[in-house]
Amino acid sequence: MLNPHNQTSTHILGSEVEWPIENPDLLPPGFALGSGLNRGHLLARQLCGIGTDRRNLVPLYSLVNTSAMKRYENRVKKAVDSGETVYYAVRPTYDGDNPMPTSIVLMAWGDRNARFVARIPNVR
Structure with a gap:
């Protein structure tokens, strides 16, 4: 839940990851360095998502991460x-x-x- 006072309440299950990533075993499952994939934030950085928390990271193709998801994230940010x-x-x-x-x-x-439900295929 995000509110206009920049207070957030987030529930993410899993384990945290060190940053900078020195141990490749701490990368999101399915992610490989140099693979062309992004470490995609489920809860975007602009919405207070943490990039050092592995529970918030999944491997995403670049266009999915930087274009398709960003359109929806921007709508939420604008509303908040x-x-x-x-x-x-x-x-x-x-x-x-x-x-x-x-x-x-x-x-x-x-x-x-602000109301939507969207499914974005994770494809190139």
Whole structure:
């Protein structure tokens, strides 16, 4: 939940990761250095997401991370900046045991206008 007073309440399950990453075992499952993938934040940095918390990171293709998700994240940020209280949830979906998400589901419910549910395929 984000509110206009920049207070956040976030619930993320998992374990934290050191930063800078010196141990490759602490990278998100499915991520490989030099693979062209991004360490995608489920809760975006602009929405107070932590990039040093492995529970908040998944491997994403660049366009998914920097373009498709960012459009929705910007909508949430704009709503919060205008004083709207927004419940925002992001959920990666997986195919079997594959550690690479097949898609990302983003959901927002605001007390004014911020409302959407979107599924973004994690493809090149």
